[in-house]
Amino acid sequence: MSNNNASNNLITAKRAVNQLRLEASIRRIKVSQAAAELRNFCLQNASKDPLLVGVPSSDNPFRPPKSCSLF
């Protein structure tokens, strides 16, 4: 019976080792390069981001449009 436990532990341990081998082998880039690309993506898309730059009230369906009264 204790052999069953031991072989279960073995299977789990083998899986963990295989998973770690897989994760250790992936290709990585430097943080400086990755961070630069994140920054560039933000900057390139900034003008199209309504919550960031704000859109005129008339274009935003959730904001009440400013009413204009004429006498």
Next chain:
Amino acid sequence: WINTTFMAFCHIYSLVMAFRACLEEVQLNETLTHLKTESETLKSKLEDERAKLHDVELHQVAEKVEGLGQFVMKTRRTLKGHGNKVLCMDWCKDKRRIVSSSQDGKVIVWDAFTTNKEHAVTMPCTWVMACAYAPSGCAVACGGLDNKCSVYPLSLDKNENLAAKKKSVAMHTNYLSACSFTNSDMQILTSSGDGTCALWDVESGQLLQSFHGHAADVLCLDLAPSETGNTFVSGGCDKKANVWDMRSGQCIQSFETHESDINSVRYYPSGDAFASGSDDATCRLYDLRADREVAIYSKESIIFGVSSVDFSLSGRLLFGGYNDYTINVWDVLKGTRVSILFGHENRVSTLRVSPDGTAFCTGSWDHTLRIWA
């Protein structure tokens, strides 16, 4: 004397078998120790590889970027109608409809422009922790303590009983924590308290792929933006965020830097990174190509857990819903908080930015949903 010889023989036989069992156990234990050592070595190697490439911090790279000004974001709509805590919500691709689910078992579809309720379904269970809108806008999926994910086609006829057309799709062995349609109405991805995620065919209810690797309840998931390919990220009570290949079921990357349960994960709009929110009161950003955490969004004054996170369209802003009833808005690049929003009268449990980025919606334990813009 035949008896005695026979007895002696049996005795020797059982001794030999016991000896063999002992030998096997010793061998197994040796292999186990060997594997454990290899495991430790690999973990250490992984940390070293990641550290080697850690040449700079994200906020340093963003030093020259112009700072963000003051933000004026207010509640523009309040959706009232749930009888108990709102647990989850999702936007329809039409940018105006919303589905929300609650502890009282109700799932409601709203028109966020007018705040009208368009559909309501009562689930057979309480705590409907997950809900999602189908890409076509013609159906919603939901589930929770019933351990299932069910799909309800939405009918144009408001009088039709939606519950009659319900289709049970996913079956887990513990609560459903999150669900999401893939890029079509045909497949659903689910995560569960049973520690697994799974991909299902909606029509047949067949399990297409299961994802094993979390050591405890999986609380959240998010699909990579369609251009990036077939992956998704999940977060769990084991403090890990795992990135999975949807076709093979393999966990391709794993991140373990949070100090408590991960309640929410969301991909950065480019698909190259994802953010997470945790009970440890921090939000973190992980870059997938650098394979490491690249930013932490936290303040000493923030001590309550984050329940839900989402990015603005450009990825510059990260919105976090917190258990202290507030929403904190972070500058993703500089790592600073740009705004704190008040309004809810209880925990914020769910938060999603609208598909066109013009607003975001929050759901709360105060029974309401709010649209902010």
